[in-house]
Amino acid sequence: MSDHSKSSPLKTYFSVWIALLVGTFVTYEAAFIxxxxxxxxxxxxxxxxxxxxxxxxxxxxxxxxxxxxxxxxIATIFFLFILIALSMADYATRT
Amino acid sequence: xxxxxxxxxxHEEEHHPELLHHFAEPEQQRDAASFGMWIFLGxxxxxxxxxxxxxxIYRRLYFGDFGAAxxxxxxxxxxxxTAVLICSSLTVVLAIWGAQTARRSLMIGxxxxxxxxxxxxxxxxxxxxxxxFDEHHVPGASFSFDHVPxxxxxxxxxxxxxxxxxxxxxxxxxxxxxxxMIVGLGIFTWLLIMAxxxxxxxxxxxxxxxxxxxxxxxxxxxxxxFPLLYLIDRHR
Numbered sequence: 001m002s003d004h005s006k007s008s009p010l011k012t013y014f015s016v017w018i019a020l021l022v023g024t025f026v027t028y029e030a031a032f033i034x035x036x037x038x039x040x041x042x043x044x045x046x047x048x049x050x051x052x053x054x055x056x057x058x059x060x061x062x063x064x065x066x067x068x069x070x071x072x073x074i075a076t077i078f079f080l081f082i083l084i085a086l087s088m089a090d091y092a093t094r095t
Numbered sequence: 096x097x098x099x100x101x102x103x104x105x106h107e108e109e110h111h112p113e114l115l116h117h118f119a120e121p122e123q124q125r126d127a128a129s130f131g132m133w134i135f136l137g138x139x140x141x142x143x144x145x146x147x148x149x150x151x152i153y154r155r156l157y158f159g160d161f162g163a164a165x166x167x168x169x170x171x172x173x174x175x176x177t178a179v180l181i182c183s184s185l186t187v188v189l190a191i192w193g194a195q196t197a198r199r200s201l202m203i204g205x206x207x208x209x210x211x212x213x214x215x216x217x218x219x220x221x222x223x224x225x226x227x228f229d230e231h232h233v234p235g236a237s238f239s240f241d242h243v244p245x246x247x248x249x250x251x252x253x254x255x256x257x258x259x260x261x262x263x264x265x266x267x268x269x270x271x272x273x274x275x276m277i278v279g280l281g282i283f284t285w286l287l288i289m290a291x292x293x294x295x296x297x298x299x300x301x302x303x304x305x306x307x308x309x310x311x312x313x314x315x316x317x318x319x320x321f322p323l324l325y326l327i328d329r330h331r
Contacts, residue, residue: 009188009192010189010192013185013188013189013192014185016185017181017182017184017185020181020184021178021181024174024177024178024181024321025174027174027321027322027326028170028174028326031170031322031326031329031330032329032330033330034330034331035330039326039328039330043322043323043326044319044322046322047318047319047321047322050315050318051315051318051319054184054311054314054315054318055311055315058184058185058187058188058307058311059307059308059311059312060304066126066130068130069126069129069130069133072130072133072134072137073133073137075137076136076137076140076141079137079140079141079144080140080141080144083141083144083145083148084144084147084148084151087148087152088148088151088152091152091155092155
């Protein structure tokens with residue numbers, strides 16, 4: 001998975017590292033600004049972007065070529081979605 | 096197919112010593128190992144997913160109380176720990192890159208740094224837990240969260256029973272995460288010993304990659320735990 005490109009991946013790794021640190025800083029600072037309902041949206045959006053770049057670049061999902069592996073990742077996200085979306089559809093609509 | 100060294104291993108007489116007999120080629124063996132790890136991580140997502148769901152349900156119900164309870168934790172410690180874990184994830188990929196490019200000291204140094212970052216994380220977590228114990232914010236008989244105003248409503252106090260639910264979730268989720276960190280440190284101790292013995296080469300370093308996947312996954316869980324537990328309603 002790692003040896004698809006002959007060029008050094010170090011630049012990517014350090015860029016991702018900086019991006020993750022910046023994301024953490026922005027998350028922290030944004031939490032103290034009143035954005036109303038959007039405080040949670042901003043925090044979760046940044047967290048999801050951070051999780052994505054960790055998975056794509058550090059966990060090498062970007063270079064993953066096996067279809068089975070992609071199936072596992074998509075199935076995981078799908079079942080997590082089912083768990084949270086359907087449960088919240090119940091709890092959030094109770095009167 | 097990766098590179099010429101691996102292709103060269105196809106002759107049955109001279110196959111790689113780490114290639115197990117039930118795999119046709121190293122590539123297949125590595126893909127199988129990484130596939131298995133991803134399946135395990137899938138089960139881990141569902142494992143933590145139930146806790147995230149419980150958190151979401153109670154956060155919706157008792158948002159003000161959760162805000163008050165969350166604000167009693169030092170956000171700076173959580174942010175520092177996030178940065179520590181991100182640095183440890185960097186050293187993990189550096190260790191793997193060191194193995195791929197036959198840089199032994201980089202690989203071993205990065206593994207040691209990863210473990211030091213992991214221990215730093217647990218140390219900061221310990222400081223945080225101790226404060227919570229001192230403040231009687233640990234759910235149980237001595238729990239107390241009286242007369243803590245709800246953020247944005249200085250005239251209203253948080254309901255201690257609801258705040259206790261927050262702290263229960265806080266301790267279960269961060270505790271389970273810390274347990275994963277301890278397991279990760281165990282795995283990395285083993286990886287360090289293997290690396291020290293020279294078991295990892297540019298052709299074979301699958302355990303490093305698999306252990307790395309686990310470490311990054313634990314990092315991803317923390318990336319979500321940090322804003323959800325430490326930063327509720329901080330702006331008031």
